[in-house]
Amino acid sequence: MGRTQRKRKQNKERNFRTCDDEKDLILLNTWLSGQGIRRNDKLVLAVFDDTGRGVLTKRKIRAGEELINLPLNSTINVITILTDIPFCSIFLENQTQCLIEHKQSVSFQSLLALYLTYLKVQESETKWHLYLNSLPREYTVPYFLPSHIQCDVHSDIQTVVMKQKDIIRTSYNIFDHILRSSTSKNNFVQNLKENFEMAVYEWAYFTVNTRCVFMDLTNVLNLKNVSDTILDLINDNTKISLCPYLDMINHSPTARNETKLMVQKNMQNVNIVNLDQDLFSEVWFSIYTKNNFEAFTQVFICYGDSHNLKLITEYGFFLPDNDLDCFSFVFEDIVSYLSTKSIKLSQEQSSFITNHGLNKDLYIDSRGLSFNLYGLLMVVKYYYDRSRDVSRLLYSAAVCSSNKDLNDLITPLVQDKVENVKESIIRLRSNDNRCVILSNCVELMCQYVNLLEKFIKC
Numbered sequence: 001m002g003r004t005q006r007k008r009k010q011n012k013e014r015n016f017r018t019c020d021d022e023k024d025l026i027l028l029n030t031w032l033s034g035q036g037i038r039r040n041d042k043l044v045l046a047v048f049d050d051t052g053r054g055v056l057t058k059r060k061i062r063a064g065e066e067l068i069n070l071p072l073n074s075t076i077n078v079i080t081i082l083t084d085i086p087f088c089s090i091f092l093e094n095q096t097q098c099l100i101e102h103k104q105s106v107s108f109q110s111l112l113a114l115y116l117t118y119l120k121v122q123e124s125e126t127k128w129h130l131y132l133n134s135l136p137r138e139y140t141v142p143y144f145l146p147s148h149i150q151c152d153v154h155s156d157i158q159t160v161v162m163k164q165k166d167i168i169r170t171s172y173n174i175f176d177h178i179l180r181s182s183t184s185k186n187n188f189v190q191n192l193k194e195n196f197e198m199a200v201y202e203w204a205y206f207t208v209n210t211r212c213v214f215m216d217l218t219n220v221l222n223l224k225n226v227s228d229t230i231l232d233l234i235n236d237n238t239k240i241s242l243c244p245y246l247d248m249i250n251h252s253p254t255a256r257n258e259t260k261l262m263v264q265k266n267m268q269n270v271n272i273v274n275l276d277q278d279l280f281s282e283v284w285f286s287i288y289t290k291n292n293f294e295a296f297t298q299v300f301i302c303y304g305d306s307h308n309l310k311l312i313t314e315y316g317f318f319l320p321d322n323d324l325d326c327f328s329f330v331f332e333d334i335v336s337y338l339s340t341k342s343i344k345l346s347q348e349q350s351s352f353i354t355n356h357g358l359n360k361d362l363y364i365d366s367r368g369l370s371f372n373l374y375g376l377l378m379v380v381k382y383y384y385d386r387s388r389d390v391s392r393l394l395y396s397a398a399v400c401s402s403n404k405d406l407n408d409l410i411t412p413l414v415q416d417k418v419e420n421v422k423e424s425i426i427r428l429r430s431n432d433n434r435c436v437i438l439s440n441c442v443e444l445m446c447q448y449v450n451l452l453e454k455f456i457k458c
């Protein structure tokens with residue numbers, strides 16, 4: 001085979017095109033080198049047919065190899081925020097006692113989203129400008145589905161979206177209120193005041209949501225006493241961070257990796273008072289892979305064990321054949337279904353169910369009924385059966401969770417669910433608006449139908 005033919009064959013087989021030569025990414029690469037970010041020189045950015053943009057290796061990578069090593073100061077973390085004096089002035093120079101008024105009222109993720117909004121509106125004035133330009137302009141999470149479509153997606157998806165909307169709206173209103181009463185004369189703050197809009201905050205929120213990595217800085221930063229700092233506002237921990245380039249790596253459930261904070265031996269645990277970024281100039285954040293990757297394949301890391309409901313609603317993508325998927329039932333729904341079959345739970349049965357937590361974690365997955373759903377049905381069916389001891393049966397349910405009588409008891413409800421989901425799928429498919437978000441939701445709903453039909457057939 002000639003060289004040209006070989007190249008053509010190779011291109012045909014490849015499911016990617018490299019994109020390191022795109023303008024934003026050339027600038028990003030130059031910026032990364034300037035920041036002292038060390039990445040494995042086998043890695044380049046590419047757009048893959050199945051996953052979109054990600055990281056490609058040009059040569060074989062072996063388990064144990066480092067993928068990227070970033071100076072801590074080239075990541076956006078709690079220290080970046082605390083050492084940004086103009087940003088902190090929003091809160092510390094304020095007509096209101098905002099740190100007290102809004103004490104522990106927002107998550108760190110929300111604060112990070114505000115910080116990203118603050119950087120974004122500075123455009124080329126911030127050192128993060130080229131990094132910000134390399135980020136996706138929009139996200140494929142159902143949060144952004146138009147409401148007339150949202151009402152047809154499965155209620156589990158709707159519930160997550162409603163929670164996200166509540167968190168985003170509440171935190172946006174709090175920050176808007178604080179910004180308006182800030183007396184800071186700083187130009188960046190003025191700029192943020194003028195441009196603080198929901199659309200950019202939502203973009204920032206989902207940038208953080210889809211790209212943050214876990215980073216525990218407790219070995220280098222003492223966060224025991226945060227009073228009178230902007231961390232007074234936070235109601236959770238600060239262990240997430242945005243890591244340029246590392247956040248270009250896509251997820252695979254089978255990938256295994258490890259991160260490490262590399263600290264100079266004599267480094268003290270720095271106090272939050274008089275914090276200075278220079279104190280962290282010798283701290284590095286490194287990620288190693290535990291997998292082998294062949295040349296010209298995509299390099300993955302694992303974002304954690306996640307079912308598709310989470311992947312779709314939090315990250316905006318769907319994984320086929322995801323064994324972690326399950327179809328959930330609401331306890332009250334099961335109770336009203338039983339009442340249509342003239343089965344009413346007694347006070348004793350209800351107490352037994354609540355005391356054993358059998359009103360939660362009720363689902364069907366590829367293995368059948370969840371332990372709790374099996375247990376709940378057992379209480380419904382056998383509680384007053386003198387020949388059986390339900391408490392003992394419950395323990396045996398850990399070993400065996402299939403019983404034809406119990407399956408038959410719930411099957412009409414399952415059938416009903418299948419019909420409902422199928423009808424919603426038909427409505428969604430008839431929609432003119434064909435986008436990735438919608439097709440991800442439909443994929444998940446088809447997965448639900450598969451799980452339930454498999455259960456009915458068993």
Ligand SMILES: C[S@@+](CC[C@H](N)C(=O)[O-])C[C@H]1O[C@@H](n2cnc3c(N)ncnc32)[C@H](O)[C@@H]1O
Nearest residue numbers: 051053054210211247248249250251315316317
């Ligand atoms: C940390 S970023 C990875 C880089 C991202 N693809 C980019 O172009 O900037 C996470 C996002 O990448 C996408 N992603 C990650 N893993 C994926 C996968 N296995 N399949 C499809 N999309 C994936 C999702 O949009 C997710 O929100």
